[in-house]
Amino acid sequence: MLFTPGPTATPPEVREAMAGEQPNPDIDPVFAERYEGVCEKLATVYDTDSDVVVPGGEGILGLEAAIASLVEPGDRVLCLSNGLYGDGFADFVDAYGGEAELVSAPYDEGFDLDGTARALEEADANGRPFSLATLVHCETPTGALNDLDPALSLLEEHDVVSVVDAVSSLGGTTVPTDRIDVCLGASQKCFSAPPGLTTAAISDRAWDAMETRDPRSLYTNFLPWRDVSEGFPYTHLSANVAALDAALDLLLEEGVDSVFERHEAAAERCRSRGAELGLEPYPRRELWSPTVTAFHVPGEAERLQRRIAEEENVVLATGLGELSNDILRVGHMGYNANVKKVERAMDAVEAVL
Numbered sequence: 001m002l003f004t005p006g007p008t009a010t011p012p013e014v015r016e017a018m019a020g021e022q023p024n025p026d027i028d029p030v031f032a033e034r035y036e037g038v039c040e041k042l043a044t045v046y047d048t049d050s051d052v053v054v055p056g057g058e059g060i061l062g063l064e065a066a067i068a069s070l071v072e073p074g075d076r077v078l079c080l081s082n083g084l085y086g087d088g089f090a091d092f093v094d095a096y097g098g099e100a101e102l103v104s105a106p107y108d109e110g111f112d113l114d115g116t117a118r119a120l121e122e123a124d125a126n127g128r129p130f131s132l133a134t135l136v137h138c139e140t141p142t143g144a145l146n147d148l149d150p151a152l153s154l155l156e157e158h159d160v161v162s163v164v165d166a167v168s169s170l171g172g173t174t175v176p177t178d179r180i181d182v183c184l185g186a187s188q189k190c191f192s193a194p195p196g197l198t199t200a201a202i203s204d205r206a207w208d209a210m211e212t213r214d215p216r217s218l219y220t221n222f223l224p225w226r227d228v229s230e231g232f233p234y235t236h237l238s239a240n241v242a243a244l245d246a247a248l249d250l251l252l253e254e255g256v257d258s259v260f261e262r263h264e265a266a267a268e269r270c271r272s273r274g275a276e277l278g279l280e281p282y283p284r285r286e287l288w289s290p291t292v293t294a295f296h297v298p299g300e301a302e303r304l305q306r307r308i309a310e311e312e313n314v315v316l317a318t319g320l321g322e323l324s325n326d327i328l329r330v331g332h333m334g335y336n337a338n339v340k341k342v343e344r345a346m347d348a349v350e351a352v353l
Contacts, residue, residue, distance in 0.1 A: 001313060001314045001315065001341075001344065001345065001348075002315050002336075003314055003315060003316055003330060003331055003332075003336055003341070003345045004315060004316060004317040004329070004331045005140050005143075005168060005189070005291065005292035005317055005329050005330075005331030005333060006140065006167075006168060006186075006188050006189040006195075006331060006333070007188040007189075007194065007195045008188060008189060008190075008192045008331060008333055008334045008335055008336055009192065009334075009335050009336055010192050010193060010194060010243070010247075010335060011192060011247070011250060011335050013246050013249075013250060014192065014193055014194075014243045014246045014247045014250070015243075016246070017242045017243050017245065017246035018194065018239045018240070018242055018243035018246075019239075020242065022238040022239050022242060023238060024238070025232060025235055025236035025237075025238045025241075026231070026232070026235055031236070031238055031241070032228070034241060034242065034245055035054065035228070035232075035236070035241060037245065038054055038241060038244055038245050038248065039052045039053065039054060040052075041245070041248040041249070041252060042054070042185075042199055042201075042248065043201070044252060044256070045170065045171055045248065045251065045252075045256060046170070046175065046177045046183065046185075046201045047174075047175075047177055047178070047256075048177040048178050048183070048201045049178070050177065050178070050183075050201045050202055050203050050204075051201070051202050051207070051226065052199065052200065052201050052202075053199075053200050053202065053222060053225040053226070054197055054198065054199050054200075054225075054241065054244070055197070055198050055200075055222070055225055056196065056197060056198075056234070056235075056236050056237040056240070057196070057197070057198050057219070058186065058188070058195050058196060058197075058198070059167045059184070059185070059186025059187075059188065059189070059195070059198055061198045061219075061220065062165075062167070062184040062185070062186065062198035062199070062200055063085075063088070063089065063092060063165055063184060064092050064220045065198070065200075065219075065220040065221060065222050066134075066163045066182045066184060066200070066222070067089070067092040067093055067095075067096050067098070067134075067163070068092075068096055068215050068216065068217050068220040068221055069210045069213070069215050069220075069221055069222045069223060070131075070132050070161065070163070070182070070206065070209055070210060070213065071093055071096045071097070071098040071131075071132060071213075072096075072097065072098070072213050072214070073096075073097030073098070074097065074098070074099065075097075075098045075099065075131045075132065076098070076099045076101065076123065076128055076129070076130045076131060077089075077090075077093045077098045077099065077100050077101070077130060077131065077132045077133065077134065078101050078103065078116070078119055078120065078123075078130040078132070078133040078134070078160065079093065079100050079101065079102045079103070079133070079134045080103050080111050080112075080116055080133065080134065080135045080136075080151055081102055081103070081104050081105070081136070082104070082105040082106065082107055082109060082110060082111055082112075082136075082139060082144060082146065083107050083136060083139030083141060083142050083144060084107075084139065084141045084142075084320050084321050085136045085139055085140070085141070085165055086104075086134070086135070086136045086139065087102065087104070089134035089136075089163075089165075090102045090134075093134075096216070098132075101119060101123075101130070103115045103116050103119055107139070107142050107144070107282075107283070107323070108142065108144070108282055108283045108284060108287075109283070109284060109287075110144075110146055110147060110284075110286070110287060111135070111146055111147075111150075111151050113150055113151060113154065116151060116154055117154055120154060120155075120157075120158045120160070123158075124158060129158065129160075130158070130160050131160070131161060131209075132160065132161045132162075132163060133151075133155050133160045133161070133162050133163070134162075134163045134164075134165075135148060135151055135152075135162065135163070135164050135165070136164070136165040137164055137165060137166040137168075137169045137170075137175060138166070138167075138168040138169040138173075138289050138291060138292070140167075140168040140189075140291075140292055140329075141294070141319050141320040141321065141323065141327070141329075142282050142283055142294050142319070142323065142327065143281060143282055143283055143287075143288065143289050143292045143293050143294030143327075143329065144282075144283040144287040144288075144289065144294075145169060145173065145287055145288065145289035145290070145291075146287070147286075148164065148175075148176055148179070148180075149176060149179070152176065152179045152180065156179070161181045161182075161205060161206060161209055162179075162180050162181045162182070163180075163181065163182040163184070164180045164182070164183050164184065165184050166180075166183050166184060166185055167184060167185055167186045167189055168189045168190070168289075168291055168292065168333065169190070169289070169291060170183075170185035170189070170190060170191075170199070171185070171189070171190030171191050171251060171259070171334065172189070172190035172259070172260070172263045172290055172291040172333050172334070172337065173260055173263060173289070173290050173291065174260065177201050180201070180203070181202070181203040181205055181206040181209075182200060182201070182202050182203070182206050182222075183200065183201040184198065184199070184200050185198070185199035185200070186198055186199060187199070187240065187243070187244045187247070189291070189333055189334065190263075190291060190333045190334045190337075191244060191247045191248065191251065191334060192247055192333075192334030192335035192336075193240070193243045193244045193246075193247040194240060194243055196237050196240040197237065197240050197241065197244055200222060202222060202226075207223075207226060210222060210223050211223070218233065218234075219234070247334075259337070260290070262337045262338070263290040263291060263332070263333065263337040264290045265337075265339055266290075266332040266336070266337040266338055266339055266341075266342050267288065267289070267290040267291070267293060267332055267337075269339045269342045269343070269346075270293045270330050270332050270342045270345075270346060271288070271293055273342070273343070273346035273349075273350075274293065274295055274346070274349075277346075277349065277350055277353055279295040279296075279297070279349075280295065280296050281293055281294060281295060281296065282294040282295065282296040282319075282323075282327055290332075290337075291331070291332065291333035291337070292329055292330065292331050292332065292333060293329065293330045293332065294319065294327045294328070294329045295327065295328045295329075295330070296326065296327060297326065297327070297328050298325075298326045299325055299326065300325070300328075301318040301319060301324065301325045301326055301327055301328045302318055302324070302325045304316075304328050304349075304352060304353075305317070305318050305328060307352045308348050308349060308352050311348075311351070311352060312347075312348035312351055312352065313348075314344070314345050314348035314349075316328055316329060316330055316331075316345070316349075317329040317331065328349075330342070330345055330346070330349075332345075
């Protein structure tokens with residue numbers, strides 16, 4: 001039983017769609033129609049009027065492509081971080097010649113809003129404003145769901161373009177997409193499709209900013225996806241698009257609000273079972289995500305994960321980076337956002353404990 005916070009278990013309908021005979025994505029209009037339909041369905045999930053594009057590549061492609069498309073050498077980028085992926089945005093900025101300024105907070109706390117406000121004010125006062133800011137909605141390694149609205153308000157006050165990693169929240173909880181210039185998602189998290197596709201909702205302001213730059217890459221570049229009426233920039237992943245299409249059908253048939261409620265119920269049950277076992281979630285309560293729970297088990301995570309897999313046939317995840325052996329993660333997202341499945345996973349945890 002796969003119960004990780006991505007890639008997630010996939011429903012039978014999604015696996016069947018992927019296994020079917022696929023149209024040629026380079027020449028068959030059937031594929032172009034499917035792709036257009038996927039983008040329209042995603043716009044409903046994003047709840048946005050912005051353009052939605054779906055390049056071929058695992059979710060990290062979207063993070064790098066956003067930076068590659070928007071950052072030129074010398075551009076100043078504000079990176080808000082309280083986790084591993086927030087820190088990683090700064091690495092992408094450095095790789096593309098930008099000047100990253102990291103405003104960090106402890107991994108179990110929310111964004112440093114005071115530090116963010118100071119950084120924005122000082123940049124403007126010094127005549128070196130930020131052109132871009134990066135944020136992570138759900139820091140999957142620690143199970144922290146950040147409140148984006150206060151940070152987005154600060155960025156709006158200073159007219160800074162925003163890039164948000166919503167990879168592990170999109171489809172599982174509300175994302176304020178229409179306040180975000182580039183909102184990134186992926187197929188393998190709450191959609192419960194196989195890994196392989198990036199999704200992005202891109203505002204007109206972000207497109208305009210991309211048009212003024214000279215991206216160094218074809219593959220890590222969103223611009224070629226703005227208009228695919230004459231064809232795709234490279235051969236698309238036709239089976240992955242079919243799988244995502246089927247996954248979106250399941251989500252929309254259930255209804256977005258119902259899906260969000262299902263995630264909340266699964267998360268609540270996971271944490272109540274954890275409390276009964278003496279397990280504490282890692283971040284502060286106000287940061288608990290409806291898509292993943294990270295239990296704090298210092299020095300025990302890897303041994304617990306291994307024994308739960310070997311003895312109970314349930315696969316959970318550990319933390320990442322310096323917290324790899326301190327956090328045990330339960331991924332109640334997408335197909336696994338189900339109270340009965342959570343019970344099965346937590347029964348396995350209880351048995352090993």
